[in-house]
Amino acid sequence: MGRATGSWLSGPQIGPGGGGEYRGQDLGLPESGPGSLAGGWLRTLGLLVDWVMAGGVSLLFVSFDSPNLGTTVLAVWFVLGVVAVTLFGFTPGQFAVGVRVARVDLGPDRTEAEVTGEVPIAAVGILRALGRQVLIVFLVPALINDYNGRALHDRATGTALVRSR
Template identity: 50%
Template structure:
């Protein structure tokens, strides 16, 4: 049980890998810089915040008078955020916040669109917050590992 942290940083590497990768995304076959390269956690968080605030604005308009005092605002915001995330990632490979931040969701196993099943599973895992905060050596969250996706630069 204690071997992983007593063995040093190389214990966290994927099975069979002896040395660290030169840059994040190298093991996935992604470029180091430019379009298609992995993005930082800060840019992913920015895109998530943009999506959340856009969803909150839509929810506030649906709630009506005094939306900040309404008990329905948070539930509507979550539902709108979830639906918008699934629909836009399925159709366009990015959410509105990711588009503004210059990001997109890409499959790492094939050069095709994410698809509705992966988009739905990915969004469902993000709802629970923890899978998105636990990252691997490439900086991908558990939700991305589970669905075979990664957040990459679009431009």
């Protein structure tokens, strides 16, 4: 009986191309500093700042006691996220905490100069930004992480949240 259940009770196994000495090594990212993968607390703090800002902007459109306030906050947050990530590579909350969205689907062949910022990192683009934001709305993909610590919405869109400073 132990053999039948041992394969899934032991936890997920890192497949081919996964793992390394540190998080993000297989993506071609540095271990620490600018360009390294951002931790969960930075991602959460950036999201909180964006959400509070969207709430403030929403109050320009609806009153505080409006039954549509929650929907308006979600709509403002959604549009803000897609537009900001498409144009700048980060939302205002991500900028405040020192992280940005970067494409990592280019693989580990990227040079160190690209990662450190000497050469511009490839733009995320509107389709990836839109896909990320749609998946974050459902929240569950943002809560499940892979072996690198990347959330599922980033994995699905070939992006990662990296430190910008």
